[in-house]
Amino acid sequence: MAKQKKNINEMSFLDHLEDLRWHLIRIVTAVVIVGTLAFIFSRFIFNDIIFAPLSMDFPTYKGLCKAATFINVDTTFCAEQIPMIIQNRTMAGQFSADIWTAILAGFVISFPYVIYQLWHFISPGLHENERKHSRGFIIISSLLFFIGVLFGYFVITPLSINFLANYSVSTVVDNQIDISSYIALVRSSALASGLIFELPIIVYFLTKIGLVTPEILRKYRKYALVVVLLLSAIITPPDIASQVIVAIPIIILYQVSISISKLVLRKERKKEKQHVK
Structure with missing residues (x-):
C-alpha cells in the first residue's frame, strides 16, 4: 500500500528535514543530468558562449563602438582584438574547467526546476489561494533569473573583460590570463546578476x-x-x-x-x- 504524505500540521521537524532532503536530491539529480548533457556539448559552450566575449565581433562591443563613433569618442571598443590570451598552467586545469562549467550550465538551465522543487517544499505552509499562483511564481522568478544572467553575460562580462584586458601598468607586462581566472569572471558576472535580479x-x-x-x-x-x-x-x-x-x-x-x-x-x-x- 502506498505511503500517504502526512499533513503539514502532523509533520515533525524530522519529517520536514526528510521532505527537504528528497527535494534537494531531486534538484541535484536534475543539475547532474543537465550538466552531463552540457559536458557532452562543452565545445559549443566554450567556443560560442564563454569565449565569445574575447572577440571584438561580440554584439556588446559592436554596439558600444557605434555609440562611441557617433559621439566622436576614442574607445577600446573599436579595437581589432582584445589584448590578452587565455592559457592553462596546471595539468588538470582544462578538465576542471570543463567539469565545473558543465555543473554551472546544469544549474542555470535547470533553474526553473530548482525553483519548482523549492516552491513545492514551502507551498504546503501557504494558503490555498497562494498555492494557486505557484505557476506564476515559477515563471516570473525563472524569467528574472534568466534576464539577470543575460544582463551579466552581455553587459557586465564584456565591460569587465575590455577594461581589465586593456588596463596596463607597463608595456613590459603581457596579459596572459589563466583559464580558471577568466571563467571565474564570466561565472561570477552572470550568476551574481541572475541572483540580484x-x-x-x-x-x-x-x-x-x-x-x-x-x-x-x-x-x-x-x-x-x-x-x-x-x-x-x-x-x-x-x-x-x-x-x-x-x-x-x-x-x-x-x-x-x-x-x-x-x-x-x-x-x-x-x-x-x-x-x-
Whole structure:
C-alpha cells in the first residue's frame, strides 16, 4: 500500500528535514543530468558562449563602438582584438574547467526546476489561494533569473573583460590570463546578476512574513542606493560608465520591489478586514 504524505500540521521537524532532503536530491539529480548533457556539448559552450566575449565581433562591443563613433569618442571598443590570451598552467586545469562549467550550465538551465522543487517544499505552509499562483511564481522568478544572467553575460562580462584586458601598468607586462581566472569572471558576472535580479521575489516573501514593508524600503532607499553602487563597483570594472550601466537596472528593481511590497501589504490588510467582518 502506498505511503500517504502526512499533513503539514502532523509533520515533525524530522519529517520536514526528510521532505527537504528528497527535494534537494531531486534538484541535484536534475543539475547532474543537465550538466552531463552540457559536458557532452562543452565545445559549443566554450567556443560560442564563454569565449565569445574575447572577440571584438561580440554584439556588446559592436554596439558600444557605434555609440562611441557617433559621439566622436576614442574607445577600446573599436579595437581589432582584445589584448590578452587565455592559457592553462596546471595539468588538470582544462578538465576542471570543463567539469565545473558543465555543473554551472546544469544549474542555470535547470533553474526553473530548482525553483519548482523549492516552491513545492514551502507551498504546503501557504494558503490555498497562494498555492494557486505557484505557476506564476515559477515563471516570473525563472524569467528574472534568466534576464539577470543575460544582463551579466552581455553587459557586465564584456565591460569587465575590455577594461581589465586593456588596463596596463607597463608595456613590459603581457596579459596572459589563466583559464580558471577568466571563467571565474564570466561565472561570477552572470550568476551574481541572475541572483540580484531575484530581488523582487525576495522582497515579496519578506513582506509576506512581515519583515519588510514599503515604508521600510522607502526609508532606507538612500542607503540602498549606496549598497547598489558598492555592488556595481564590486561586479564591474572601476570606471564610472560601467558602474552606472549596472546600477540603473538594480535601482529599477528596487523601485519595483517597493511596489510589490505595497501590493502584498494591501492584499494582506484586505484579507484581515474580510476576516473581521
